[in-house]
Amino acid sequence: MTLVNAIVQGIFLGAFYAVLACGLSIMFGVMRIINLAHGDIAVFGAYVAFVVVEHTGASAFVAFAVALPLMLVLGYILQITVLERSLKAGVLTPLLATFGLSIVIQNLLLIAFSPDVRSLGPAAGLLTTASWHATSELSFSALGVVVLAVAIVVFGALQLYLSRTRAGWAMRATAEDADAAELVGIDSRSVYARATAIAVAIAALGGLFLAIRSVFDPVSGPTQLIFAFEAVVIGGMGSLWGTLLGGIALGLAQTLGAEIQPQFSVLAGHLLFLAVLIVRFGGARLTLRVAQ
Amino acid sequence: MRVARWTRTSKLFTGGSAVVALALACVPLIFDPDVVQKLTNLLILVILATMWNALAGYGGLVSVGQQAFIGIGAYGTVFLAGLGISPYVAMLLAMMLAGALSVPISLFALRLRAAQFAIGMWVIAEVASLLVRLDKNLGAGTGISLIQMNQYDPNYRQAYTFWMALAFAVLFLAALFFLLRSPLGASLQAIRDDEDAARSLGVRVASRKRLLFVLAGFGCGAAGVLVVANTLFIEPGSVFSVQWSAYMIFMVLVGGLGTFEGPILGAILLFGIQTTFTQGGPWYLVGLGATAAVFALVLPRGLWGVIEGRLGLRLMPVGYRVVSSDTKEEVGA
Numbered sequence: 001m002t003l004v005n006a007i008v009q010g011i012f013l014g015a016f017y018a019v020l021a022c023g024l025s026i027m028f029g030v031m032r033i034i035n036l037a038h039g040d041i042a043v044f045g046a047y048v049a050f051v052v053v054e055h056t057g058a059s060a061f062v063a064f065a066v067a068l069p070l071m072l073v074l075g076y077i078l079q080i081t082v083l084e085r086s087l088k089a090g091v092l093t094p095l096l097a098t099f100g101l102s103i104v105i106q107n108l109l110l111i112a113f114s115p116d117v118r119s120l121g122p123a124a125g126l127l128t129t130a131s132w133h134a135t136s137e138l139s140f141s142a143l144g145v146v147v148l149a150v151a152i153v154v155f156g157a158l159q160l161y162l163s164r165t166r167a168g169w170a171m172r173a174t175a176e177d178a179d180a181a182e183l184v185g186i187d188s189r190s191v192y193a194r195a196t197a198i199a200v201a202i203a204a205l206g207g208l209f210l211a212i213r214s215v216f217d218p219v220s221g222p223t224q225l226i227f228a229f230e231a232v233v234i235g236g237m238g239s240l241w242g243t244l245l246g247g248i249a250l251g252l253a254q255t256l257g258a259e260i261q262p263q264f265s266v267l268a269g270h271l272l273f274l275a276v277l278i279v280r281f282g283g284a285r286l287t288l289r290v291a292q
Numbered sequence: 293m294r295v296a297r298w299t300r301t302s303k304l305f306t307g308g309s310a311v312v313a314l315a316l317a318c319v320p321l322i323f324d325p326d327v328v329q330k331l332t333n334l335l336i337l338v339i340l341a342t343m344w345n346a347l348a349g350y351g352g353l354v355s356v357g358q359q360a361f362i363g364i365g366a367y368g369t370v371f372l373a374g375l376g377i378s379p380y381v382a383m384l385l386a387m388m389l390a391g392a393l394s395v396p397i398s399l400f401a402l403r404l405r406a407a408q409f410a411i412g413m414w415v416i417a418e419v420a421s422l423l424v425r426l427d428k429n430l431g432a433g434t435g436i437s438l439i440q441m442n443q444y445d446p447n448y449r450q451a452y453t454f455w456m457a458l459a460f461a462v463l464f465l466a467a468l469f470f471l472l473r474s475p476l477g478a479s480l481q482a483i484r485d486d487e488d489a490a491r492s493l494g495v496r497v498a499s500r501k502r503l504l505f506v507l508a509g510f511g512c513g514a515a516g517v518l519v520v521a522n523t524l525f526i527e528p529g530s531v532f533s534v535q536w537s538a539y540m541i542f543m544v545l546v547g548g549l550g551t552f553e554g555p556i557l558g559a560i561l562l563f564g565i566q567t568t569f570t571q572g573g574p575w576y577l578v579g580l581g582a583t584a585a586v587f588a589l590v591l592p593r594g595l596w597g598v599i600e601g602r603l604g605l606r607l608m609p610v611g612y613r614v615v616s617s618d619t620k621e622e623v624g625a
Binding site (some may be wrong): 093097225270 | 354385406411419575
C-alpha cells in the first residue's frame with residue numbers, strides 16, 4: 001500500500017511539474033528556444049503573489065488573480081525587448097541572453113526580499129492541510145487534487161485554444177513555418193509575444209503552486225527550471241500533452257526514488273531524464289544507420 | 293598578394309607573452325602569499341574562460357554544466373590525497389581523471405543540441421554533486437578540507453600552487469593555440485562560422501566537437517584541482533555551483549566569443565571586478581548577468597571582436613590574412 005500511496009503522491013507532484021513545464025514547452029514548440037530564466041520567472045510570480053498577500057491579507061488565490069495580468073504583460077515585454085532580438089541572432093544567443101536574465105532576476109529578488117525562505121502555504125487556507133485518508137497509508141491531499149485538476153484544465157484550455165481559435169491556428173502555423181505564415185498575413189512577432197505572455201503567466205501559476213506546496217527563496221528558480229526542462233524532454237520536446245505525461249513521469253520517479261531512500265528522490269528524476277535522452281538519441285542514430 | 297599568418301604586432305606579442313609567462317613565474321619570489329593566492333585565482337579564471345570559449349566559440353556548444361569537471365577535479369584531488377598520494381601528484385591525477393571522464397560523457401552529451409546540451413550538462417553536474425553528497429567519506433554536503441596540504445609551509449605551498457596554475461594556464465592556452473593553427477584549426481573555425489556549411493564541405497563536425505569537449509574536460513578539471521589547492525576547502529554546494537558557468541559565460545561574452553585573445557581579456561576584467569567589489573553581493577551579480585545578456589544581444593563577438601574589427605589588431609596569429617604586396621595594406625582574416 002505504501003507503493004500505491006507513493007504512486008498517487010508521484011502523480012500529484014508530477015502535475016505540479018507539468019504546470020511548471022507548460023510554458024517552457026509552449027515557447028520551445030512555437031519559437032524553438034529554451035528560456036533559461038523560466039524557473040526564475042516562476043519564482044518571481046510567487047513573489048508577486050507574496051507581496052499582495054503581505055499587503056492585503058488576501059488569500060493566495062486572490063493574490064494570484066492580481067498577479068496574472070501583470071505576468072501576461074511582463075511576458076509580452078520580455079518577448080519584444082529581449083527574446084525577439086535574440087531569436088534573430090542564432091541558436092545560441094537566446095540561451096546566453098536568458099541565462100544572463102536568470103542571474104539578474106535571482107539577484108534582484110535577493111535585494112528586494114532577502115535570502116529568507118518564504119511560503120504561501122498559510123495564505124492558501126484549508127487547502128494546504130485538508131486531505132482524505134482512504135486507508136491508513138493512502139491519502140489524497142486536497143492540494144494535490146487541486147493541482148492535478150488545474151494542470152488538466154490548463155493543458156485542456158491550451159489544446160482548445162490551439163485547435164479551435166483563430167489565434168491558436170496562427171500560433172500553430174507560425175510554429176510550423178514562420179516565413180510561410182507571414183506570407184498569408186500572420187504577424188509572427190505578435191504571435192511570439194502572445195506565446196511568451198501565456199508561457200510566463202503559466203510559469204507564475206507553477207510558482208504559486210511551488211509557494212503553496214512548500215517553500216521558496218530568491219534562488220529557487222534554477223532547480224525549478226531543471227525539473228521543468230526534464231518534464232519537457234521526458235514527454236518529448238514540442239508535444240504539449242507529452243509535457244503533462246513527462247511531468248507525471250518525473251514526479252513518479254522522484255517519489256519512487258524517495259521510497260528507496262529520501263536522498264535518492266531528485267537523483268532518480270535526473271537519472272530518468274538522462275536515460276530518456278540516451279534511449280531517444282541512441283535510437284535516432286540507429287535508424288540513421290539503417291537508412292544508410 | 294600573399295597569405296600571411298604573422299604580423300609584426302603578433303610576432304611581438306607572441307614573443308611578449310613568453311616573457312609575460314616568465315615574469316609571472318617570478319611572482320611568488322617577490323610578492324606576499326596573499327597576492328600570489330589572488331593571482332592564482334586569475335589564472336584559474338583564464339583557464340576556465342579559455343576552455344568555455346573552446347567549447348562555445350569554436351564548437352558551438354553552450355554548456356551550463358562545466359562545473360561538473362571542476363567538481364570532479366577538486367573532489368578527485370581530495371580523494372586521491374586521502375589515499376596517501378602526495379597532494380601535488382593527486383592534483384595531476386585528478387585532472388587526468390576529469391579529462392578521462394569527459395570521454396564517456398561526450399559519447400552521450402554530444403548527441404544533444406543547443407538547449408538540450410546546455411541543460412543536459414547542467415543535470416550531469418547536479419548528478420555529480422548529489423553523488424558527492426551521498427558519500428560520507430567525501431564530507432557529504434558539508435564539505436571537506438585538503439588537510440594533506442598542511443605538510444607544506446604556507447609560503448611554499450602558495451608558490452607551488454601558483455606555479456602549477458601557471459603551468460596549466462600555459463599548457464591549455466598553448467594547446468588551444470596550436471590546435472587552432474593546425475590543419476584541424478581551420479575546420480574548427482569553419483564550424484564556428486557555420487556548422488552546416490562546414491559539414492557540407494566534409495568537416496567531421498562530430499569528432500572535432502569531441503576533441504574540444506575533451507580538451508575542456510581536462511581544462512576545467514585542471515581549474516578544479518587548482519581551486520581546492522588554492523582554498524584548501526571545498527563543499528559540493530559551491531564547487532558544483534552553476535555560478536561557475538555564469539562566470540565563464542560572462543568572461544567569454546564580454547571578452548569575445550570565438551576569439552583567442554578575448555576570453556583572456558574577459559578573465560582579467562572579471563578578476564578586476566572581483567578584486568574591486570570584494571564584498572560581492574547581489575548588485576554585483578545583477579551587473580554581471582545584465583552585462584552578459586547585453587553583450588550576447590548587442591556585441592556577440594565581445595570587446596575583443598570590436599578591437600579586432602576596428603583596429604585590425606591580431607595579437608595571436610591563429611587565423612590567416614591577405615597582404616597585398618604593392619600597398620602593404622592588410623586585409624582582415
